[in-house]
Amino acid sequence: MQVYVIRHGETEWNKEEVFRGRKDIPLNEAGRRQAEKVGLYFYGRQLDRIVTSPLTRAVQTAGPISETAGVPVEAMEEFTDMNFGVWEGVSLREVEDRYPSDLTLWRESPERLRIERGENLATVRERISRGFAKLFSDEDAAIAVVTHRVVCKMAVLYLLGIEDRHFWDMKFDPGSITLLDGKNGRFTLVFSNETCHLREGLPTTQYRDF
Numbered sequence: 001m002q003v004y005v006i007r008h009g010e011t012e013w014n015k016e017e018v019f020r021g022r023k024d025i026p027l028n029e030a031g032r033r034q035a036e037k038v039g040l041y042f043y044g045r046q047l048d049r050i051v052t053s054p055l056t057r058a059v060q061t062a063g064p065i066s067e068t069a070g071v072p073v074e075a076m077e078e079f080t081d082m083n084f085g086v087w088e089g090v091s092l093r094e095v096e097d098r099y100p101s102d103l104t105l106w107r108e109s110p111e112r113l114r115i116e117r118g119e120n121l122a123t124v125r126e127r128i129s130r131g132f133a134k135l136f137s138d139e140d141a142a143i144a145v146v147t148h149r150v151v152c153k154m155a156v157l158y159l160l161g162i163e164d165r166h167f168w169d170m171k172f173d174p175g176s177i178t179l180l181d182g183k184n185g186r187f188t189l190v191f192s193n194e195t196c197h198l199r200e201g202l203p204t205t206q207y208r209d210f
Helices: 029-041 056-069 092-098 100-108 121-135 149-160 164-169
Strands: 002-007 049-052 073-075 142-147 177-183 186-194
Touching (some): 002 056, 029 056, 049 121, 056 073, 121 149
């Protein structure tokens, strides 16, 4: 089994460093171009299923993949973004000012933080595990999962059996592709945060992981 974990393309809130969570923000122009590049990446590659977070930015990224692969898109709530509670729609700078102790905990021990009116990483992992349980009926399948930064991290940690405290040990940029290969319930990381497909014709952008 192959699992491609794909982060959606850029939104204005990515550029402005605003916490997104369940806010339904669409791709911006750069994000739409990134999505097109992600779609082209899958030309000639086997894909049996494409699942996506139901949020618009993920669905818009999954669309070009579907067009290239000729496979329909399936929305799954299990892969929606983390609920950031009171941080949603708030810039990183504002969170630094208004919730300094919580932000410090998020940066240093993210597995210990539960944001007010939001989720914690354990909850995200649990629902991701339910999502993957629905997908793992065919060991020969190649599956694309189009989702969000936090869920990309947690999906890889879950599939590799790594603890949540390693959340910051990996980075996923908008439009990036990560591949894991699975056999007999065990997964190997083949490559992570691949963005070579985005470089031609698109400006190079450095995204901060926050």
